[in-house]
Amino acid sequence: MHTDRDTLFQNLWENYCEVTPSAGHIHRLLDNTQGKAIVNDHIALRTFNPDRLNLEKLAAHFKALGYQQGGEYHFKAKKLYAQHFEHPDPTAPKVFISELLVDQCSAALQSTVHALVDAVDPSVTTADNFLYSGRHWDLDYATYQQLLEESEYAAWLAAWGYRANHFTVSVNHLSQFKTLAEVNQRLKDEGYQLNSSGGEIKGSPEELLEQSSTMADRAEVAFSDKNAIIPSCFYEFALRYPKADGQLYSGFVAASADKIFESTDSNRTDNKR
Ligand code: OOG
Numbered sequence: 001m002h003t004d005r006d007t008l009f010q011n012l013w014e015n016y017c018e019v020t021p022s023a024g025h026i027h028r029l030l031d032n033t034q035g036k037a038i039v040n041d042h043i044a045l046r047t048f049n050p051d052r053l054n055l056e057k058l059a060a061h062f063k064a065l066g067y068q069q070g071g072e073y074h075f076k077a078k079k080l081y082a083q084h085f086e087h088p089d090p091t092a093p094k095v096f097i098s099e100l101l102v103d104q105c106s107a108a109l110q111s112t113v114h115a116l117v118d119a120v121d122p123s124v125t126t127a128d129n130f131l132y133s134g135r136h137w138d139l140d141y142a143t144y145q146q147l148l149e150e151s152e153y154a155a156w157l158a159a160w161g162y163r164a165n166h167f168t169v170s171v172n173h174l175s176q177f178k179t180l181a182e183v184n185q186r187l188k189d190e191g192y193q194l195n196s197s198g199g200e201i202k203g204s205p206e207e208l209l210e211q212s213s214t215m216a217d218r219a220e221v222a223f224s225d226k227n228a229i230i231p232s233c234f235y236e237f238a239l240r241y242p243k244a245d246g247q248l249y250s251g252f253v254a255a256s257a258d259k260i261f262e263s264t265d266s267n268r269t270d271n272k273r
C-alpha cells in the first residue's frame with residue numbers, strides 16, 4: 001500500500017538526490033549487492049529556533065503521520081538542540097530534527113538570522129511541501145561567509161533551507177555487509193571521502209549504535225549576488241544493536257551525532273562528484 005508517508009519520503013529523497021548525486025550512486029551500488037530493498041534508517045532535518053520556524057513546526061508534519069517524540073539531545077558547543085521521532089510502524093524511517101539556539105549566538109548572527117526568519121511567510125511551514133521547499137529568503141554570498149565563520153550549521157541552513165540533510169542506510173538490512181567497517185571500505189574503494197571526525201565509525205556496540213557518513217557532496221547555490229559551489233548533503237550508514245529486551249535500539253547517541261553534523265563542514269576534504 002502506498003501511504004502519505006511513502007509520498008513524503010519519496011519527495012524528500014528526490015529533492016535530496018538533486019544536490020547529492022553520490023547518494024544515488026551509493027544507493028545503486030549497495031542495491032546491486034542486495035536481494036531485497038535498501039531500508040532507510042532515518043533522515044535528518046535542520047532549522048532555526050525562532051517560533052516561526054522552530055523544531056515543532058517541522059515535527060508537526062511527522063506527528064500528523066503518526067510519529068511520536070523519542071529522545072532529546074543537547075549540543076552545547078554547536079548551540080543545537082534536537083529531538084528524534086519514531087513511528088509505531090517499525091518499518092518507518094526515524095526522523096532526527098535539530099534547531100540552532102539562535103539566542104545563544106553572537107549579536108551579529110542573531111540579527112542576520114532574524115532577518116531571514118522574518119522574511120518567511122508563516123503559512124509556508126504548514127504547506128505539504130514545506131520539508132523539501134528549500135530556502136525562503138534572499139541570501140548574499142558575503143552573509144553566507146559571515147555565518148560560516150561562526151556556525152557551519154547556520155551557514156548550511158541559510159544557503160539550503162528546508163530539505164533532508166541526509167538519508168541513512170540501515171546496515172542491519174544489508175545482505176552482503178555485516179559491519180560498518182566493511183561498508184566504509186567499499187565506499188573508500190569507490191573513492192568516496194568519509195567523515196573521519198572522531199574516527200570513521202562513531203559509537204560502539206555498547207552504545208547500541210554505530211554510524212558513519214560520507215562527506216557532503218558539493219553543489220551550486222544561487223546566492224542573490226552570484227552562484228557558488230558549496231557543501232550540500234551527505235549519506236549516512238547506521239548499524240543498530242538489540243537492547244536487553246531484544247528490540248533494536250531506536251534512539252541516537254549525542255556524542256556521535258555531534259561529529260555527524262560535521263559532514264557538511266567545508267574545511268574537510270571534498271567528496272568526489
Ligand atoms: C544531524 C546530525 C546527527 C545522527 O544520525 O546522529 C545525526 C545533522 O547533521 O543535521 O543525523
Ligand code: NI
Binds near residue numbers: 044096166236260
Ligand atoms: Ni543521522
